[in-house]
Amino acid sequence: MVVEDVRTQHVLKNVPIIDIGDFDQHKERIAQELHSAAVNTGFFYVKGHGISPQLINEIFAAGHEFMKLDSKTKEQYVWVPDRYLGWRSQQNLESVTGNKLWEWFSFGRYGVGGYDVRQQKFLGERWPTELGDTWKQLSLKYQAQVHEVALKLLRALAISLGRDEHTFEEPFDIDHEENPSFMAWNYYPPIDNDAKDLPPRLHAHADMDIITLLMQRPGDTGLEIAPGKDIDVNPDLDKIGNIWNAVPTAKHWTPVDPIEGAFTVNLGDGIAWWTDGLFKSTYHRVRAPTGNDSRGARMSVPYFVNPNLNFKFQGPEKKYPPLTGFDLLAKTGNAYEARKNDPEGKWQKAAYTDALKRTMVQANGHANGHACCQQGPGYATPLDAFKNGKREEIVYLPAVQPTGDKPDYLATVDVLPGSSTYSQVIHRLPMPNVGDELHHSGWNSCSSCHGDPSAARSLLILPAVGSGRVYAIDTAKDPKAPQLAHTAEPEDIQGQTGLAYLHSSHCLGSGDIMISAMGDPSGKGKGNFILLDQKLKVKGKWTEDTTQYGYDFWYQPRHNVMVSTQWGKPSEFTKGFDPSKVESSYGSTLTFWDWKERKIVQQVNLGADGLIPLETRFLHDPSQAHGFVGAALSSNVIHFTKGSSGKWETSVVVRQPWTKVEGWILPEVPPLITDILLSLDDKYLYFSNWLRGDIVQYDISDPAKPRFASRLFVGGVVAASQGKIKVTGGLPEDTPTLPEVPRVKGAQLHGGPQMLQLSLDGKRLYVTNSLFSAWDKQFYPDMAQKGSYLLQIDVDTDKGGLKLNPDFFVDFGAEPDGPVLAHEVRYPGGDCSSDIWL
Ligand SMILES: O=C(O)CCC(=O)C(=O)O
Numbered sequence: 139m140v141v142e143d144v145r146t147q148h149v150l151k152n153v154p155i156i157d158i159g160d161f162d163q164h165k166e167r168i169a170q171e172l173h174s175a176a177v178n179t180g181f182f183y184v185k186g187h188g189i190s191p192q193l194i195n196e197i198f199a200a201g202h203e204f205m206k207l208d209s210k211t212k213e214q215y216v217w218v219p220d221r222y223l224g225w226r227s228q229q230n231l232e233s234v235t236g237n238k239l240w241e242w243f244s245f246g247r248y249g250v251g252g253y254d255v256r257q258q259k260f261l262g263e264r265w266p267t268e269l270g271d272t273w274k275q276l277s278l279k280y281q282a283q284v285h286e287v288a289l290k291l292l293r294a295l296a297i298s299l300g301r302d303e304h305t306f307e308e309p310f311d312i313d314h315e316e317n318p319s320f321m322a323w324n325y326y327p328p329i330d331n332d333a334k335d336l337p338p339r340l341h342a343h344a345d346m347d348i349i350t351l352l353m354q355r356p357g358d359t360g361l362e363i364a365p366g367k368d369i370d371v372n373p374d375l376d377k378i379g380n381i382w383n384a385v386p387t388a389k390h391w392t393p394v395d396p397i398e399g400a401f402t403v404n405l406g407d408g409i410a411w412w413t414d415g416l417f418k419s420t421y422h423r424v425r426a427p428t429g430n431d432s433r434g435a436r437m438s439v440p441y442f443v444n445p446n447l448n449f450k451f452q453g454p455e456k457k458y459p460p461l462t463g464f465d466l467l468a469k470t471g472n473a474y475e476a477r478k479n480d481p482e483g484k485w486q487k488a489a490y491t492d493a494l495k496r497t498m499v500q501a502n503g504h505a506n507g508h509a510c511c512q513q514g515p516g517y518a519t520p521l522d523a524f525k526n527g528k529r530e531e532i533v534y535l536p537a538v539q540p541t542g543d544k545p546d547y548l549a550t551v552d553v554l555p556g557s558s559t560y561s562q563v564i565h566r567l568p569m570p571n572v573g574d575e576l577h578h579s580g581w582n583s584c585s586s587c588h589g590d591p592s593a594a595r596s597l598l599i600l601p602a603v604g605s606g607r608v609y610a611i612d613t614a615k616d617p618k619a620p621q622l623a624h625t626a627e628p629e630d631i632q633g634q635t636g637l638a639y640l641h642s643s644h645c646l647g648s649g650d651i652m653i654s655a656m657g658d659p660s661g662k663g664k665g666n667f668i669l670l671d672q673k674l675k676v677k678g679k680w681t682e683d684t685t686q687y688g689y690d691f692w693y694q695p696r697h698n699v700m701v702s703t704q705w706g707k708p709s710e711f712t713k714g715f716d717p718s719k720v721e722s723s724y725g726s727t728l729t730f731w732d733w734k735e736r737k738i739v740q741q742v743n744l745g746a747d748g749l750i751p752l753e754t755r756f757l758h759d760p761s762q763a764h765g766f767v768g769a770a771l772s773s774n775v776i777h778f779t780k781g782s783s784g785k786w787e788t789s790v791v792v793r794q795p796w797t798k799v800e801g802w803i804l805p806e807v808p809p810l811i812t813d814i815l816l817s818l819d820d821k822y823l824y825f826s827n828w829l830r831g832d833i834v835q836y837d838i839s840d841p842a843k844p845r846f847a848s849r850l851f852v853g854g855v856v857a858a859s860q861g862k863i864k865v866t867g868g869l870p871e872d873t874p875t876l877p878e879v880p881r882v883k884g885a886q887l888h889g890g891p892q893m894l895q896l897s898l899d900g901k902r903l904y905v906t907n908s909l910f911s912a913w914d915k916q917f918y919p920d921m922a923q924k925g926s927y928l929l930q931i932d933v934d935t936d937k938g939g940l941k942l943n944p945d946f947f948v949d950f951g952a953e954p955d956g957p958v959l960a961h962e963v964r965y966p967g968g969d970c971s972s973d974i975w976l
């Protein structure tokens with residue numbers, strides 16, 4: 139489906155003045171005049187609205203009072219994307235417009251409190267107390283009166299469409315906590331008399347609301363519009379919705395100078411959508427003063443009318459799919475965050491089409507994100523993958539030779555119930571070398587390239603920890619019989635980057651493949667990243683900055699951040715684990731990188747709380763600045779989030795006791811978190827305790843306060859000791875005694891749960907039990923000899939709960955060429971740990 143440009147093809151640069159005095163008597167005339175303006179310019183003046191000049195003066199004065207507060211005070215009311223309200227400094231807006239020429243404060247019916255759309259929670263009222271109650275009452279009074287004017291205009295517009303007069307009214311109940319209509323003050327500081335060739339004070343944009351009622355001051359010129367064909371929108375962008383900086387260029391700008399006491403009114407993207415494109419949402423900007431224009435400060439007071447967040451609307455011709463109030467508003471935050479941090483220009487398309495794609499997928503009922511137009515791999519959003527993702531039918535696992543004398547291979551397992559080879563290895567692809575120690579894997583391309591129709595998820599990337607080699611396996615030609623496509627040899631990688639001991643692989647929106655390295659070829663610790671192209675040609679190092687150790691990483695362009703973690707010194711961990719070397723040879727630091735600049739911006743040494751921080755995940759929702767890391771040895775889950783100052787803040791959100799024992803190498807067994815994973819709806823966090831033997835599920839609806847949901851024991855060192863190790867204390871509260879380790883399909887489970895993978899819909903959790911051959915041999919000698927397994931656990935996604943699937947068990951001890959150690963699980967269509975959304 140091609141979306142047409144809802145902005146008019148027919149240009150009339152007349153911005154009419156519509157008198158709405160005696161509204162009830164003149165409804166029909168007003169409706170007619172509004173209709174003509176709405177389908178032509180999308181901009182008009184409204185007079186006769188009944189708001190007193192005195193109140194208008196007062197509201198401007200109130201705006202200046204706020205702007206004059208010192209920035210420390212204003213900082214307390216800082217703009218929060220989840221609420222879309224608050225103060226945005228000139229510095230903050232520089233990231234939106236590229237200039238420090240504009241400042242903003244917005245508030246709703248409940249001040250800067252109101253409704254948090256992420257937490258879906260009403261947060262109550264919050265006002266800048268420094269300005270007193272009179273200020274608040276004045277603001278509320280003005281807002282209430284403008285809202286009444288807006289409702290009149292919406293009534294007249296409904297009449298003009300031959301619809302019931304009250305059609306547009308229902309979702310705009312200003313007192314409803316979910317109604318995100320809001321007021322704002324735009325403050326444009328004075329401009330130096332000598333300044334020349336200044337860019338616009340406010341860049342070209344269209345409003346992402348239903349209707350905006352803007353009050354301008356006489357003499358404060360600068361507002362300009364470019365209706366219809368006056369505008370040149372970047373043709374690569376989809377042509378509906380606001381684009382906070384597609385930076386459209388215009389052939390002509392038509393001035394919309396202030397008329398004393400009149401509102402300058404414009405229609406937003408929402409009503410364009412709601413009328414199938416009949417009403418126009420027009421690009422506008424505030425140009426810098428020229429000629430005789432005043433160089434003084436400029437202030438304007440817009441009121442943005444938005445429908446309730448859960449209100450769904452669609453045009454009568456259903457030209458566009460239903461959109462919710464939230465979708466409409468979400469574009470603001472997404473686009474802002476994306477633009478601020480976009481490293482490679484991909485944000486434009488992603489942010490712009492996000493809401494559109496989501497709703498189109500729903501409307502067209504397609505099984506995946508390819509519904510509306512030809513698209514790249516993966517899904518438009520994590521929720522799209524969660525709701526519409528295809529069920530996994532096969533999975534891939536690297537199978538490592540415990541003896542190291544035969545090649546590792548990629549195993550393909552049938553996971554489709556009812557299939558004749560269900561729960562069996564159906565294909566084995568041996569690597570051309572021995573001694574690779576395959577470990578993790580990634581894709582050449584994932585949902586980060588969803589906006590790129592030329593990209594395809596066709597190569598499984600297998601970095602080898604042992605050899606420092608990388609393989610690309612073609613899984614597209616025949617998914618059930620993948621074949622080797624490309625190899626990057628260690629000599630090339632080391633020659634160009636000096637890096638070895640490769641670990642996590644992620645694809646980037648740019649088409650490059652990025653792999654973390656943990657050391658140099660001699661086994662010294664060195665955390666850095668290699669970049670490869672789609673054919674595995676080595677492009678070099680990602681950065682000149684280096685961390686002491688390396689391991690996992692996750693990037694989040696909308697917050698311009700990448701986070702990376704640490705294992706230890708390769709010369710040490712490849713021999714096995716010596717607890718006395720923790721201090722000298724293992725890491726405990728989280729590194730936050732400037733994603734765009736490829737530089738370390740912050741390092742947090744987690745100390746004893748964060749020994750050996752291994753797997754790290756951001757929430758899948760790319761607008762969120764929340765993530766987690768599992769500190770393996772400390773056995774804590776650590777949450778990190780961006781604080782108000784922009785610094786990343788960490789806190790331990792899950793703390794686990796160590797099991798007190800007799801008969802083991804140490805007096806206590808650390809649970810040892812070796813993997814963590816988040817469901818695509820960001821509702822549940824899972825982690826595995828490799829030594830204690832349990833898999834744990836936490837509800838992370840509030841990411842800073844995970845709630846325990848469920849636990850399942852599938853092994854552990856105590857169980858594996860067959861009575862030799864005795865527990866004397868330190869078990870989790872919900873499990874005062876260790877449960878019996880279950881049998882599946884007749885097999886006694888051994889080892890401990892390690893790598894996790896979750897189905898897109900969050901209902902099936904896959905688990906393997908091998909960690910790393912040297913550590914397997916040390917802690918679970920039996921598993922190293924007998925081979926590992928793959929289990930599948932059924933998840934209760936409503937209330938939480940984990941249950942072993944009794945019909946699924948893949949025994950890698952029974953492989954034709956002898957036992958192997960299977961590691962990370964991937965599905966051909968994407969999963970919960972390889973896709974990153976931009
Ligand atoms: O300051 C102005 O006149 C225009 C403001 C505007 O376009 C906006 O706030 O969306």
Ligand SMILES: [Fe+2]
Pocket residue numbers: 343344345422
């Ligand atoms: Fe605007």
